[in-house]
Amino acid sequence: MAASSTSAVKARPPGRAQSFQQRLRAGDDLTYAVTFAAALSILVVTALLVYELYVHSALSRHKFGWSFLVTRTWDPVAEQFGALPFIYGTVVTSAIALLIGIPLGVGAAIFLAEMAPPGISSGLTFLIELLAAVPSVIFGLLGVFVLIPILRKLEDPIRSVLGWTPLFQGPFYGVSMLAAGVVLSLMIIPFIISISREVILAVPNDQREAALALGATRWESTWRVVVPYAYKGITGSIFLSLARALGETMAVTMVIGNDPRINASLFAPGYSIAAIIANEFAEAPGEMYTSALIELGLVLFALTIVINGAARILVASTTEKGGS
Amino acid sequence: MTRNIIRVTLAVTLLAGGAAGQQILINGAGATFPYPMYSKWFDSYHKKFKNLDFNYQSIGSSGGIKQVTEGTVDFGASDGPMSDEQLKQFRDKRGCGVLHFPTVLGADVPTYNVPGVTGQLNFTGEALVGIFFGKITKWNDPELVKANPGVTLPANNILVVHRSEGSGTTYVWVDYLAKISPEWKQKVGVAGSVNWPVGVGGKGNEGVSGQIKQTPNSIGYVELIYAVQNKMTYGKVKNLAGVFVNADLASVTAAAAKASKTMPDDFRVSITNADGKDVYPISSFTWLLIPEKIADATKKKAITDFLKWMLTDGQGETEALDYAKLPKPVVDKELKAIAKIQ
Numbered sequence: 001m002a003a004s005s006t007s008a009v010k011a012r013p014p015g016r017a018q019s020f021q022q023r024l025r026a027g028d029d030l031t032y033a034v035t036f037a038a039a040l041s042i043l044v045v046t047a048l049l050v051y052e053l054y055v056h057s058a059l060s061r062h063k064f065g066w067s068f069l070v071t072r073t074w075d076p077v078a079e080q081f082g083a084l085p086f087i088y089g090t091v092v093t094s095a096i097a098l099l100i101g102i103p104l105g106v107g108a109a110i111f112l113a114e115m116a117p118p119g120i121s122s123g124l125t126f127l128i129e130l131l132a133a134v135p136s137v138i139f140g141l142l143g144v145f146v147l148i149p150i151l152r153k154l155e156d157p158i159r160s161v162l163g164w165t166p167l168f169q170g171p172f173y174g175v176s177m178l179a180a181g182v183v184l185s186l187m188i189i190p191f192i193i194s195i196s197r198e199v200i201l202a203v204p205n206d207q208r209e210a211a212l213a214l215g216a217t218r219w220e221s222t223w224r225v226v227v228p229y230a231y232k233g234i235t236g237s238i239f240l241s242l243a244r245a246l247g248e249t250m251a252v253t254m255v256i257g258n259d260p261r262i263n264a265s266l267f268a269p270g271y272s273i274a275a276i277i278a279n280e281f282a283e284a285p286g287e288m289y290t291s292a293l294i295e296l297g298l299v300l301f302a303l304t305i306v307i308n309g310a311a312r313i314l315v316a317s318t319t320e321k322g323g324s
Numbered sequence: 325m326t327r328n329i330i331r332v333t334l335a336v337t338l339l340a341g342g343a344a345g346q347q348i349l350i351n352g353a354g355a356t357f358p359y360p361m362y363s364k365w366f367d368s369y370h371k372k373f374k375n376l377d378f379n380y381q382s383i384g385s386s387g388g389i390k391q392v393t394e395g396t397v398d399f400g401a402s403d404g405p406m407s408d409e410q411l412k413q414f415r416d417k418r419g420c421g422v423l424h425f426p427t428v429l430g431a432d433v434p435t436y437n438v439p440g441v442t443g444q445l446n447f448t449g450e451a452l453v454g455i456f457f458g459k460i461t462k463w464n465d466p467e468l469v470k471a472n473p474g475v476t477l478p479a480n481n482i483l484v485v486h487r488s489e490g491s492g493t494t495y496v497w498v499d500y501l502a503k504i505s506p507e508w509k510q511k512v513g514v515a516g517s518v519n520w521p522v523g524v525g526g527k528g529n530e531g532v533s534g535q536i537k538q539t540p541n542s543i544g545y546v547e548l549i550y551a552v553q554n555k556m557t558y559g560k561v562k563n564l565a566g567v568f569v570n571a572d573l574a575s576v577t578a579a580a581a582k583a584s585k586t587m588p589d590d591f592r593v594s595i596t597n598a599d600g601k602d603v604y605p606i607s608s609f610t611w612l613l614i615p616e617k618i619a620d621a622t623k624k625k626a627i628t629d630f631l632k633w634m635l636t637d638g639q640g641e642t643e644a645l646d647y648a649k650l651p652k653p654v655v656d657k658e659l660k661a662i663a664k665i666q
Contacts, residue, residue, distance in 0.1 A: 144538070148538065257525065259524050279490075283489055285515075
């Protein structure tokens, strides 16, 4: 690239214009270098992160090996550590969050972008963007003081409808994986809405007009044409919110109950990876304990990559089949 | 006018700069429980000696032990004594020993939310062990009914609430449970965070008490000062002499007084379940951790002077902040131990 630019410059007659041209080219090269460095720094930071987590978890990795991932015990006194209850809690709460968050978030985004009168749309969008900026500890407080009392009232109706499944068995104390999942869904919905709304708005109007011209109703044009067109962006917003749900710490630890046991019931308390790291890291005596917590960080990192990767593959395969 | 302002500013800056030359900064880190007391002490002491500044970071007991071992701070602070292994680590790293200086006393109290019960409940050590082991599961368990004559306890399931993060408060609580029950000592053990047999975790004293307030039929433990300052109802605990004792400044100091007769020279002692009829059994010292050798002579003098002041005048400031002060024999023993700092 540099070679071709110099030859192009040589072909021009000498003079002020040429030096201006040269300076422009130099500017191009400079911006290329700067943006490249910016992009590279992300790779470097990620690599450093993995390296640090890997190195500092050496003690725990050597002692427990792969069994770390499938062990249920977390006993700081006996220095027996396993990640399974935390992986379980992280995955289950994030799944609940997506289950609630996707239909509500995408539905609201479609309404705001396609259906709502402009006044309402801009007002609501402003509110949603505000919601996305609320710190997670506020969501945690909301969970403790508002959501959990509501869930307690809903306990009996839920039991009467779904009580036969293993998911809603046992006593309900308020703090639970269900509460954590619902709080997480509240946190990710604003993300899904605001990003999905943007990508739906970015769909060219020709698409809508073409569909309408072919006799489609407003809803048909939205659902059959606009949403498929924006499909990639919408799934992108879901990935982003999934990443947030997997890594959310403060709000989760306030409502999940912080109990490292695996329980099929969503009414039971649980624990997530991010929550236990935040809770125990500062007061973890001993190298092995610290090392096990750092390995949990590594596990969370890997979990995020695996789940995101799996989701991407899933999306890629469905889009191919759909032929869009 | 402006010229005057400039002159004054200049003079002030010069003065401040001049004073800063002899300014001594002493860094410490550790336990959160005594933090309000320490910051009051450091503030009072700074008012007496303007050139002395203390910077204390309340990062938690384990963090305090870590940092003083690494030598990143001049002193550490902890709610639990350092283990033999930690002492060895310190010696290996720093080439000298570390001294424990008890500063004030604290206590853990059981706090609960039982519908229909408003007064103070009585708890035996066995009842607390049973509840935290998950063996006593109902509020109307015979062990609880027997200890609380005249109180109607409901037949509801008990929810145990413990601390979710490692903490000195937890250390004291499980240290007591382990003294009551050999089975607890063997199966669960004693540490700042343990593998709880039952219950849910709340973050900090406020997390535990919030959880209890919100959940009927729950029980947990909080630091006494936290309970007093938030006007919470807490239970009496039966001591070794068979008396149900309310936790307060007097009964906590009494726990230390009994133990001070058998106080080891390194002050690493647990005073839970201490003997005596007016003793509150879930009490504990909190310690400053000071290296035996302090190379910097001015720092050494500042620290030893501060310790002397803390043990004499400083003890007079404790009760205003609801901390129980050290008994006289412990103070005397500590004053002698200061000479070990070289």
